Amino acid sequence: MKEFFAEFSKDFTQSFIEADRWKLYLKGIGVTLEVTVLALLIGLVIGLFISVVRCLHDQNPSARRNPLLRILNGFCHIYTTVIRGTPMMVQLLIMYFVIFASSRNQIMVAVLAFGINSGAYISEIVRGGIMSVDRGQMEAGRSIGLNYLQTMRYIIIPQALKSVLPSLGNELITLLKETSIVTVIGLRDLTKAAMLIQGKTYQAFMPFIGIALIYLLLVLGLSFIMNRIERRLRVDER
Amino acid sequence: MSAEKRVVIRTEGLEKAFRRIKALKGVDLTIKDGDVVVIIGPSGSGKSTFLRCLNRLEEPTGGKIFFNGEDITSRGSDINRHRQKMGMVFQHFNLFNNMTIMDNLILGPTKLLGLSKAEATERAQKLLDRVGLGDRGANYPSQLSGGQKQRIAIVRALCMEPEVMLFDEPTSALDPEMVGEVLEVMKDLAMNKTTMVVVTHEMGFAREVGERVIFMDDGQIMEEGTPQEIFDNPQCERLKSFLAKVL
Numbered sequence: 001m002k003e004f005f006a007e008f009s010k011d012f013t014q015s016f017i018e019a020d021r022w023k024l025y026l027k028g029i030g031v032t033l034e035v036t037v038l039a040l041l042i043g044l045v046i047g048l049f050i051s052v053v054r055c056l057h058d059q060n061p062s063a064r065r066n067p068l069l070r071i072l073n074g075f076c077h078i079y080t081t082v083i084r085g086t087p088m089m090v091q092l093l094i095m096y097f098v099i100f101a102s103s104r105n106q107i108m109v110a111v112l113a114f115g116i117n118s119g120a121y122i123s124e125i126v127r128g129g130i131m132s133v134d135r136g137q138m139e140a141g142r143s144i145g146l147n148y149l150q151t152m153r154y155i156i157i158p159q160a161l162k163s164v165l166p167s168l169g170n171e172l173i174t175l176l177k178e179t180s181i182v183t184v185i186g187l188r189d190l191t192k193a194a195m196l197i198q199g200k201t202y203q204a205f206m207p208f209i210g211i212a213l214i215y216l217l218l219v220l221g222l223s224f225i226m227n228r229i230e231r232r233l234r235v236d237e238r
Numbered sequence: 239m240s241a242e243k244r245v246v247i248r249t250e251g252l253e254k255a256f257r258r259i260k261a262l263k264g265v266d267l268t269i270k271d272g273d274v275v276v277i278i279g280p281s282g283s284g285k286s287t288f289l290r291c292l293n294r295l296e297e298p299t300g301g302k303i304f305f306n307g308e309d310i311t312s313r314g315s316d317i318n319r320h321r322q323k324m325g326m327v328f329q330h331f332n333l334f335n336n337m338t339i340m341d342n343l344i345l346g347p348t349k350l351l352g353l354s355k356a357e358a359t360e361r362a363q364k365l366l367d368r369v370g371l372g373d374r375g376a377n378y379p380s381q382l383s384g385g386q387k388q389r390i391a392i393v394r395a396l397c398m399e400p401e402v403m404l405f406d407e408p409t410s411a412l413d414p415e416m417v418g419e420v421l422e423v424m425k426d427l428a429m430n431k432t433t434m435v436v437v438t439h440e441m442g443f444a445r446e447v448g449e450r451v452i453f454m455d456d457g458q459i460m461e462e463g464t465p466q467e468i469f470d471n472p473q474c475e476r477l478k479s480f481l482a483k484v485l
C-alpha cells in the first residue's frame with residue numbers, strides 16, 4: 001500500500017509538476033476552448049444562413065422561381081451532404097494539407113474545419129427549430145407587412161433558437177470533445193499536451209486519466225452554463 | 239352626407255384552388271370606405287380562404303383584387319406595402335411569443351412605418367388604453383387570457399393605421415365568457431367608421447353591427463344583403479337551412 005502511494009505520487013509529480021508541465025495542460029485547455037468556441041460561432045453563422053436559405057426555398061413557392069436562390073439552395077444541400085457524409089478527421093486533414101497547404105496557422109485551420117463541420121449540423125438543428133415554430137407566427141408577421149427575412153429575423157429565429165438551445169448545447173459539448181483530433185495537424189491542444197508529456201515521462205496513466213478528468217469537468221461546466229441560460233430564458237416569459 | 243364612398247377593396251372573379259379542391263369559385267365583392275361587411279357560412283365554404291386571399295396570405299389562382307384601385311395580384315405590385323394597410327386578426331391571435339406586448343405593438347410601426355420608438359410607444363399606449371389593457375405592455379403573450387390576447391392582436395393591427403381590418407373568426411377560439419370583451423372592441427371600431435370585413439359565427443354581432451351580410455357556401459357568395467334581409471327574409475334554400483342550424 002505504501003509503495004503504491006509512493007509510486008503514485010512519483011508519477012503524479014513527473015506528469016504534472018516537474019518542469020512546470022501543468023503549464024502545458026493549461027495552455028492545452030486554452031487551445032481546446034479557443035478552437036471550440038470560435039468554431040461554434042462560425043458554425044452558428046453558417047448554420048443560420050443555411051437553414052434560412054433552405055426554409056426560404058421550401059416555404060415560398062414564389063421565391064423558388066428565383067434562379068439565384070435555387071443555386072444557393074442546391075449548394076447548401078451539397079454542403080450538408082458532404083460534411084455529414086465524411087469523417088471529421090478527414091475534413092481536418094484536407095483543410096490542413098490540401099486547402100491551406102501553404103499556411104501553418106493551425107488554430108485558424110482547426111477553427112475553420114470545425115466551424116464548417118459544425119455549421120452543417122447546426123443548420124439541421126436550427127431548421128428543425130424553425131419548422132417547430134407555429135405557422136401563425138409567420139403569417140402574423142407577414143400580415144403587418146414585414147417581408148420574409150424580417151419576419152425570420154425578428155420573430156421566427158429568436159423562437160427557433162430558444163427551442164433548440166438544448167440541442168445547441170449538445171453540439172457545443174460534442175464539438176469540445178471532437179476537437180481532440182486537432183492533434184493530427186500538430187496543434188497543441190489538451191490532448192496533445194498529454195501525448196507530449198507521455199512521450200517525455202513514459203507514463204501513460206497520469207496524463208491520459210488526467211486529461212479525461214479535465215475534459216469531463218469542462219463538459220460538466222458547459223452543461224451547467226447551458227442549463228442556467230435555458231432557465232433564465234424560460235423565466236423571462238412566465 | 240351620402241356622397242359616393244370610396245372603394246377600398248374590390249375582387250373580380252376571385253378563385254383559389256388547393257390542388258384539386260376549389261375553395262373559391264369566382265367571388266365578386268366590393269368593400270367601400272367605412273363598410274362593415276360580415277361574412278357567414280358553413281365550415282369549409284371558403285370564408286377564411288377569401289379573407290386570406292385579400293392580403294395574399296393565400297395566392298389566388300384566378301381573378302383580381304383591387305386595393306385602392308391598384309391590382310395587387312399583378313406581378314409588379316409590392317404586397318408587403320399593401321399589407322401594412324390591411325390589418326388582419328386571426329382566430330388563434332398569433333401574437334409574437336418572443337416579445338412583450340409593447341414590442342408586439344411597435345414592431346411594425348418602427349420597422350415599417352419609420353416611427354421612432356417613442357412615437358410608436360405613444361401610439362400603442364393610446365390604443366392599449368382604449369381596449370382596457372393599458373397596464374399590460376410589459377407582459378408576455380403567455381401571461382394573458384385568450385380574450386386579452388385577441389384584444390392585443392386587434393391593437394397590433396390598428397397600430398399600423400390600416401385602411402381596412404380583416405377578422406377571421408376572432409372569437410372562435412375563445413372561452414365563452416371572453417367573447418363579449420372582444421366583440422365590444424370590434425363594435426367600438428365599427429362605430430368609429432373603421433372599414434371591416436368580419437368572418438364570424440356570432441350571428442348576434444352580424445345582425446347588430448354588420449351593415450352588409452354576405453352568405454358564402456361552396457366557394458361562392460350565395461346571398462348578400464342587409465342584416466334584416468339576410469336573417470329575417472332569406473331567399474336561397476342553403477341560407478335558410480344554414481340559419482335554421484345556427485340560430
Ligand SMILES: Nc1ncnc2c1ncn2[C@@H]1O[C@H](COP(=O)(O)OP(=O)(O)O)[C@@H](O)[C@H]1O
Binds near residue numbers: 288
Ligand atoms: N391550405 C389548404 N390546403 C388544402 N385545402 C385547403 C387549405 N385551406 C383550405 N382548404 C380547403 O378549402 C376549403 C375552404 O376552406 P376555408 O376557407 O378554411 O373554409 P371556412 O373558413 O369557410 O371554414 C375547404 O374545403 C378546405 O378544406
Ligand SMILES: [Mg+2]
Binds near residue numbers: 286407
Ligand atoms: Mg375558417
